[in-house]
Amino acid sequence: MASAPPLETGTLVGYPPPPSYDEALGSNPMYPAGPYAPADMKAPVPPYPPQDYSQMYPPTPAQQGQPVTTPVVSVQTVYVQPGLLFGDVAVQAHCPVCQQNVITRLEHTSGALVWLSCAGLAIFGCIYGCCLIPFCLDNLKDVTHYCPNCSSVLGSHRRL
Template identity: 55%
Template sequence: MESSVPLGFAPPPPSYDEATGSGGIYPQGIYPQGTALSPPPQPPMEKAASPYPPQAYAQMYPSPQPVPTVQPLVSVQTVYVQPTAFGDVPVQTCCPMCSQTVITRMEHTSGTMAWLVCAGLCIIGCMYGCCLIPFCVDGLKDVTHFCPNCNNPIGSFKRL
């Protein structure tokens, strides 16, 4: 038995042209006996019918429609921010009653600080009228700020 293939090795596979040259059937005599020479012949494949009817691209993928947006109803409310630090000087502010920008008018009234200084002067011996001096000094009195247009109180400043 003469063979060009050394012992222990399989013969080389056929080339593409040899394998497909006879309609997809391998040529006879390449494979040892007892092996399948070729797969069973298959009928030519036809185009399978689609389960869906053909449609244009625009029908398959419609362009997204703009979603109508509802604009929320916005109510505007004017908020007047008053300075939190009314002092012993007039301030420019917006009156919440008449909505005018004004410079406040001030009134001084005797408060806790004036009474404490009066009591302190009485303790140290100033009982003959000198203890009443704190009621004449505006620097020891509380301050109330008023609107000059409508005369409503806007804020106050307490000494103590």
């Protein structure tokens, strides 16, 4: 074990002393002497390394030289027939029979709500004609929308 070389922690004997700081700056081309480094050395270093965005965003078909196929967007105009919006007032609707936009003609019919109201009034004692009041109230009746031209039913509005 005595033949082991000494640890190279101390100053190596026989080698020239290491150059001083100024000598190292003067001799090292990477660190030229002078208070200021050349312009290329002072180039601002971007805080983030330049990334290759082409990897993050693959090139579009146009950039790849392939013909751009525009996606066919089929615009289908839907004429919303206000079938669900038939209320107790006349509405403008498109009659599929006579192919015209008409204002519906209302017709009130005694529906379930009228009969229930009549029964309710009869239960509470209104049996002398008062139970027939609901039959006179259009607010309690069902509404049927007719076409004023061809009298076809366009829609209906049920109270219940």
